[in-house]
Amino acid sequence: MDIFESSKMAVKTLTANKLRSTLTMLGIIIGNASVIAMIGIGQGAQRLASEQFESLGPNVLFITPGKRETRSRTFDLPKTLVMQDAEAIATQVPSVAGVAAQRQTQLPVTYRNRNVSALIVGTTPTFLSVRSFDVASGRFLSDQDVERNTRVVVLGPDLVDRLFGTTNPIGQQVRIKDVSFQVIGVMQPKGAFLGNNQDEAVYVPITTLANRLTGRTSPYGLDLTFISVSARDEASISEAEFQIANLLRLRHKITDEDDFSVQTQKDVLQIVGTITGGLTAMLAAIAGISLLVGGIGIMNIMLVSVTERTQEIGLRKAIGASQQDILVQFMIEAVILSAAGGLLGTGIGVGGILLVGALTPLQAGISPVAIALAVGVSGGIGLFFGVFPARQAAKLDPIVALRSA
Amino acid sequence: MPNAVIIRLEEITKLYGSGDTEIHALDAVDLLVEQGEYCAIMGASGSGKSTMMNIIGCLDRPSSGRYYLDGVDVAGLGDTQLAHIRNRKLGFVFQQFHLLPQLSALENVMLPMVYASVSAAERHDRAVEALQRVGLGNRMNNKPTQLSGGQQQRVAIARAIVNRPVLLLADEPTGALDSHTTQEILGIFGELNTSGITVVMVTHEPEVARTTRRVIWFRDGKVIHPHMAPAQIGQVA
Structure with missing residues (x-):
């Protein structure tokens, strides 16, 4: 058969x-x-x-405080990654195109009777180019804002919807932790990143955040959550990684283990x-x-x-x-x-x-x-x-x- | 010219068990059945008639002895070859009909030809012909559950003859039927025999055996009457 x-x-x-x-x-x-x-x-x-991760921007590197394996311990130790490090990288590392220092915290944001807990990102004007963000209306933070600790904010579009509804937010006053800020711009939608809605973030000058909202917490200077760096091109990423690590070791006077880590987008993707x-x-x-x-x-x-x-x-x-x-x-x-x-x-x-x-x-x-x-x-x-x-x-x-x- | 020999058994012995518990189900049986005969195998239960049937039907192998079926020595054949012999040379009719319930009458009759690798068209034609021959040409597409006992046994007979066997073996074919239907089925066996098919039937009912032309009487694993006339039943036993 x-x-x-x-x-x-x-x-x-x-x-x-x-x-x-x-x-x-x-x-x-x-x-x-x-x-x-x-x-x-x-x-x-x-x-x-x-x-x-690819949407973070092309050729981006991240510098975070603490060793990769023991990052949680850095909450207890003095924070060593500071604003001056970011400035040194920007001026002294030739393979770097842009540097954006970031200090982040979660705080309530109030407009009239509406109250939303939001991610407050203290940063510098270079943030836009390094991280490939853009403003939809108004303007982003300027160098003068950072120098003068101005009380201005740029809001993520979803946060604008939640706080203002249909009202035009530009020129309005919002309060963050009882400090009054003027809204100067609205970001373009960027979408979620690893479950965090980036469109609900609030951007303030990094100096304003440190001096008026969180206070300074490190003896070494204005400490940072992380530094985003964009390399000149794809070929110079590993070069930048090496040069940044060397520079920071010099600045931090490191003899044995690094107190920071440099990660490329490739590392993170891996x-x-x-x-x-x-x-x-x-x-x-x-x-x-x-x-x-x-x-x-x-x-x-x-x-x-x-x-x-x-x-x-x-x-x-x-x-x-x-x-x-x-x-x-x-x-x-x-x-x-x-x-x-x-x-x-x-x-x-x-x-x-x-x-x-x-x-x-x-x-x-x-x-x-x-x-x-x-x-x-x-x-x-x-x-x-x-x-x-x-x-x-x-x-x-x-x-x-x-x-x- | 003498008729061809269909069954030739020489000193067929079947043993069950071993040592002290050894039982001779068949004890050196010699038997000849010629082409065109119509025999009944009779005997008390335990006399060896069922074992005989199984060996003649190539469902079981003898412990010793030689068995020529249609001239072929089948005693030493393997499983696959015996399956082939059963398929091509033998037709079985059982007391319980053994039709496959999920198949129609026609499909049941076609089944042996599936194992014989007959083409689909020829299978159909031959199955229809066989069903018409047993008088079921009008119920071909019914499932077995939609048929009466007598009709089911007719389907089984059609299935048994569809591969044109040299020998039709029936094991108590009327055991599950009433007396009227029994007569009908026996009539079909008679007609088939008249048309030239050799029929060997195991039965314990004298009325059934009387319709055959030769009775082979078994007792204690031996053939005690190889050529008894049906009319003589009742004078022995």
Whole structure:
């Protein structure tokens, strides 16, 4: 008997008991759907994170205080990364195009009776060019604002919506921690970054933030949360990284371990890639386990089916089916169940990815590799878990099988 | 010219168990059945008639002895070859019909030809012909559950003859039928035999055996009457 006849027969048998076939497939369907959805969503998260880092601006480096491994400890130690470091980098490192010092804190912002807790970013005018931001209306902070500790703010567009509604905010007064500020500009929308909505931030001169809002907290000068630096071009990124590190070691008089770390966008992307890659692998592993459980479910039902169909097997043998014919018949039934489950699961998985893509900014990828893998694996699972029941069927003694009424 | 020999058994022995518990289900049985015969195998239960049926039907192998079926020595064949023999040379009719419930009458009859790799078109034509021959040409597309017992057994007979076997084996074919239907089914066996098919039937009912032309009587694993006339039933036992 050829494979085509066997397949036709298997389909007939499986469709004769639709409910059981569907329930048997369910495990594989869920397993497959989750493999595809999880891998797709994991890859989507990776891509989203990468895109966000790339949107930070071209050729950007970040200098943060503290060692990379022990950054949390720097909360207790005197903060050593200061405004003067940023100025030194800007004037002394030739491969650097722009430097933007940033000091950040979370404070309530009030306009009339409306009150919103917002990220207050103290920075300098170079912030725009280094981080590829722009103002939508009004103007950004100027050098004079920084020099004179002016009480001016530039607001993120979402914050403007929340505080002002339809009122034009430019020229209005807002209060940050009981200090009155004049709104001079509104930023262009930039979107979220790693879950933080950058469009809800408030930008003030870095000197104003340190002197009027937070107070100075370091004996070394105006301490910073981090410094963003843009290199002249892509080729000079590693050069800049090296020169900045050397300059800061000199300035901080470092003999053993650095008290700062310089990270390029590539470093950050690598860290993000490692984290999301690990996440994807974990999701895929969990999904893979459910695929395995689905396969065991198929084996279970096939074994029940062999027991139930003992007489059928005996009859088939009596009218001329060889052991191989019976083996092939049951194997094909198992493979059809798991492959059909695989295809259905793929459909559901792809549907889930499209749904997530439609409802969230997470543009999960439909990975052809994941689909091929999942369908292939579930077919293989059918084959693997079908062998045992099929062998049981093939080995049945026709006399015993026919007699079991 | 003498008729061709379909079944030739030489000293067929079937042992079950071993050592002290060894049982001779068949004890050195010699038997000849020629082309065109219509035999009934009779005997008390435990006399070895079912074992005989299984060995003749190539469902079981003898412990020793030689068995020529249609001139082929089948005693030493492997599983795949025996399956081939069952498919091409034998037709089975069982007491419980053994039709596949998910298939129609026509599909059930076509099943042996699927294993014989007959083309789909020829399968259909031959199955229709076989069903017409047993008088079921009008119920071909019914499922077994939609047929009466007698009709189901007709389907089973059609399935048994569709591959044009040299030997039709029936194991208590009327055991599950009422007396009226029994007569109909026996009538079909008679017609098939008249048309040249060799029929061997296992039965314990004298009325059924009387419709055959030769009774082979078993007792304790031995053939005690290889050529009994049906009319003689009741004089032995």
